[in-house]
Amino acid sequence: PTATDTALRRGAVICVHAAPRDVVPGEAGAVRILGLGSGAREHAIVAALHSERAHSIVTAPGNPGIATESEVIRLDVNNPSLVTDFAKDENFDLVVIGPEAPLVAGVADALREAGIPVFGPSKAAAEIEGSKTFAKDVMSRAGVPTGGARLAATLEEAAAAIDEFGAPYVVKADGLASGKGVMVTESREDALIHAEHWLAAGPVLVEEFLDGQEVSQFVFSDGVNVRALPPAQDFKRLLAGDEGPNTGGMGAYTPVPFLNDRFGGERAFSKLIVDQVAKPVVDEMRAAGTPFAGLLYCGLIVTTAGIRVIEFNARFGDPETQAVLERLDQPLSELLYASATGTLGHLPEELAIADNAAVTIVLASEGYPEDVQSGRTISGVPDALAEPNVKVLQAATTERDDDTLVTSGGRILNVVGTGATIAEARAFAYQGLSRIHIDGAQYRADIAELAAREQQS
Ligand code: AMP
Ligand code: GLY
Numbered sequence: 001p002t003a004t005d006t007a008l009r010r011g012a013v014i015c016v017h018a019a020p021r022d023v024v025p026g027e028a029g030a031v032r033i034l035g036l037g038s039g040a041r042e043h044a045i046v047a048a049l050h051s052e053r054a055h056s057i058v059t060a061p062g063n064p065g066i067a068t069e070s071e072v073i074r075l076d077v078n079n080p081s082l083v084t085d086f087a088k089d090e091n092f093d094l095v096v097i098g099p100e101a102p103l104v105a106g107v108a109d110a111l112r113e114a115g116i117p118v119f120g121p122s123k124a125a126a127e128i129e130g131s132k133t134f135a136k137d138v139m140s141r142a143g144v145p146t147g148g149a150r151l152a153a154t155l156e157e158a159a160a161a162i163d164e165f166g167a168p169y170v171v172k173a174d175g176l177a178s179g180k181g182v183m184v185t186e187s188r189e190d191a192l193i194h195a196e197h198w199l200a201a202g203p204v205l206v207e208e209f210l211d212g213q214e215v216s217q218f219v220f221s222d223g224v225n226v227r228a229l230p231p232a233q234d235f236k237r238l239l240a241g242d243e244g245p246n247t248g249g250m251g252a253y254t255p256v257p258f259l260n261d262r263f264g265g266e267r268a269f270s271k272l273i274v275d276q277v278a279k280p281v282v283d284e285m286r287a288a289g290t291p292f293a294g295l296l297y298c299g300l301i302v303t304t305a306g307i308r309v310i311e312f313n314a315r316f317g318d319p320e321t322q323a324v325l326e327r328l329d330q331p332l333s334e335l336l337y338a339s340a341t342g343t344l345g346h347l348p349e350e351l352a353i354a355d356n357a358a359v360t361i362v363l364a365s366e367g368y369p370e371d372v373q374s375g376r377t378i379s380g381v382p383d384a385l386a387e388p389n390v391k392v393l394q395a396a397t398t399e400r401d402d403d404t405l406v407t408s409g410g411r412i413l414n415v416v417g418t419g420a421t422i423a424e425a426r427a428f429a430y431q432g433l434s435r436i437h438i439d440g441a442q443y444r445a446d447i448a449e450l451a452a453r454e455q456q457s
Contacts, residue, residue, distance in 0.1 A: 031333055034087055035059040035070065036077040036107070037098025040362075040393040040414040041318035045096060046070050047391065048325045048332040055333060058090070064405060065394025065413070077102050080110035087116050094119065094337050097294070100315050104130055108294070117340035124290040126314040128281070129297075132174050132205050135312050142284035144277050146309040147301075148208035158195035161206035162188060170207040173198040182246075184209065210310060212303040215256055216320045217270060219278040219298060220335050222344035223291035226278045227335065228270040230327055230353050231256050232320040233451070238369065240446040247369050248411055251447030252320040253359040253422055254327060257455040262302065267350070273298055277309060293339055319360050319414055322393050326358035326418045357455075359426040359448045360416040361433055365396070366440025368410040376439050378405040383435035384415060389425075390432030391416040407438060423452040 031054070035046050038061050049057055050069040060083075062072035076082055078101050087095055095111050097103055097120030104126055111118040120126075127134040132149075139146045150161035151174075162169050169191035173181030183194040198204045218229040232254040238244035255266050263269040277298050285292045297313035325332065329352035338344040366373040374396070384392050393416060396409025415436070417429030426448045433443060 030054045030056065031093045031337060032056045032091060033058070033333070034083075034090070034092040034095045035062075035066075035098065036083070036095065036102050038063050038066070038395070039098065039318055040360075040395040040411070041316055041321045042066060042098040043069075043393040043395070044322040044325050044414075044416075045098060045316070045332070047393065048328065049096075052331050052333055058092075063394045064397050064399045065392065078105040078107065080105060080107045083107050084110040084114045084116070087111060088114055092116060094333075094340055096120070096336055098315065100126065100129055100313070103294075103314055117337060119294055119336040119340045121292050121294040121314050122290065125285060125292040125294075127290070128285070128292065128312045129314040130175060132172055132311070133203070135309075136205070138281055138284055138288075139309060141288075142280035144280055144309055145307060147210045150206045151203050152195065152199075152206055153203045155192065155196055155199060158199065158204055158206055159192060162191050162195070165206065165208050168209045170209050171195050171198075172205040172207065174202055174205055210301040210303055210308050212301045212308075213258060214310070215259070215269075215300045215302060216252075216317050217273045217278075217298040217300060218316065218320070218324060219274060219296045220339045220344060221278070221282050221292050221294065221296050222339045222342045223282065223286055223293040224342065225344040226274055226282055226296070227344055227347065227349070227351055228274050228278070229324050229351065230254050230266050231259060231269055231273075232317075232324050234317065234320050235444060235447055238364075238442070238444075240444050245369055247364070249317075249319045249362060250364065250444045251359070251361045252317075252323045253357065253425070253448035253451055254320070254323045255357060255422070255455075257422070257451055259302075267353075273300065273307065276307065281312070293342070295339075319362055319411075322360040322391075322414045322416050323358040326391075326416060327354045327356060328352070329354045356418055356420055357422040357425040358416060358418045359422060359429045360393075360414045361429050361443055361447050362414055363412050363433065363436065363438065364442050365407050365410055365412055365438075366442065368442065372410045373440060374407050374409060376407045376441070378407060378412065378436065378438050380436040381405065381413075384432040387428065387432045387435060389418050389428040391418075392432065392436070407441075412438065412441065421452070422448050422455045426452055 057070035059070045060075035095118045106123040108118045108120040152158035171194045220227045234252040235250045259269045299311040393414040398408040415433040417425045419425035
């Protein structure tokens with residue numbers, strides 16, 4: 001039986017796609033991999049694994065783009081026992097968890113308990129993303145540089161902290177709030193309104209404002225050892241020039257040229273973050289009995305006083321991953337498997353990173369992020385794919401019965417360009433994007449524009 005047959009037997013799944021497998025199971029180095037997730041980040045991960053041409057890959061729930069590179073089944077990926085039973089039945093060697101929801105639901109715990117190697121931290125360790133106070137506590141115990149913060153349980157306490165730190169004011173909900181929990185404002189009144197709103201759900205965090213450029217540094221961890229990918233930058237605001245509302249991310253690029261002058265290159269920067277942030281956090285979490293195995297996303301601000309952590313995520317970042325993986329010059333499967341099995345220390349200390357550049361541009365629906373219009377026809381994806389050095393990674397897409405590709409959410413797809421320089425990579429990406437048409441779709445025309453100039457000068 002195929003994975004889909006087994007899944008169907010379990011009742012909770014419906015086959016949506018079955019791409020042909022071009023694999024020889026049991027071949028040397030071949031791994032049977034179950035990927036969880038359905039976004040462009042997961043498409044990037046699956047595409048990297050597929051490009052190794054050795055593995056048998058199944059993705060749940062996937063999307064039509066992922067279905068061109070792996071078998072795709074529909075399965076409730078937030079159900080720990082369902083995922084574990086399925087993984088056992090189907091003899092997967094490795095499960096790779098993309099988004100945070102299955103982590104928070106304890107899917108990695110259930111798989112580990114069943115002895116199945118899983119890339120992604122336990123529910124307890126994923127608190128480093130889910131709870132900002134948990135993250136602040138770990139950082140304080142581990143001596144990791146971060147901004148000052150006060151936990152406020154009442155509006156009076158929030159007001160006192162707001163006045164202590166002064167403007168601009170930073171007020172955050174403590175738990176996962178789908179990106180809506182953070183407010184950065186010059187208005188004391190707005191800061192207090194935001195605090196009052198989120199206090200209904202529990203204590204809020206008032207933080208010192210950190211001034212500087214943001215950098216995302218991804219670090220693999222097996223609970224003990226760490227290995228760093230190259231740093232990247234993403235674009236959180238909807239509109240060019242960093243205007244408009246916050247989004248899940250409108251684009252990203254790597255390398256990050258300003259790190260060269262300031263830190264003597266990206267490798268030196270990554271090493272600094274490993275030494276000052278990732279390793280101390282991983283050590284501290286292991287000591288606390290909640291070892292972190294998976295991808296530690298260090299969200300940093302480079303201030304004039306040095307680097308500061310603003311957040312951790314317990315998973316690959318979206319959309320940075322879509323650019324970063326283009327520069328990884330060694331098999332991704334090895335890194336995921338080694339992180340899942342505590343053997344990262346067997347791999348060389350420095351990852352093989354290509355000296356190239358990658359830029360990813362997000363194409364979002366009309367009305368995104370507030371009032372997303374879905375069900376629009378997507379045309380031109382094959383034309384974009386025919387352009388040189390272009391990848392199209394799908395996210396909110398679905399296929400109608402007549403095989404038409406249509407939009408099904410806010411961030412529809414990513415177009416990724418790679419080149420020798422950032423300027424070249426972004427030219428390829430925008431050329432690819434120009435071939436795709438979706439009524440009303442929006443994108444930023446200035447992704448990596450400054451960085452390309454910075455790199456040239
Ligand atoms: P977070 O959810 O904590 O990552 O915050 C979302 C965004 O708000 C960050 O990417 C920053 O752009 C901004 N932000 C968060 N905390 C701070 C801070 N302490 N100082 C300045 N900007 C911040
Ligand atoms: N790029 C931001 C995130 O993945 O949370």
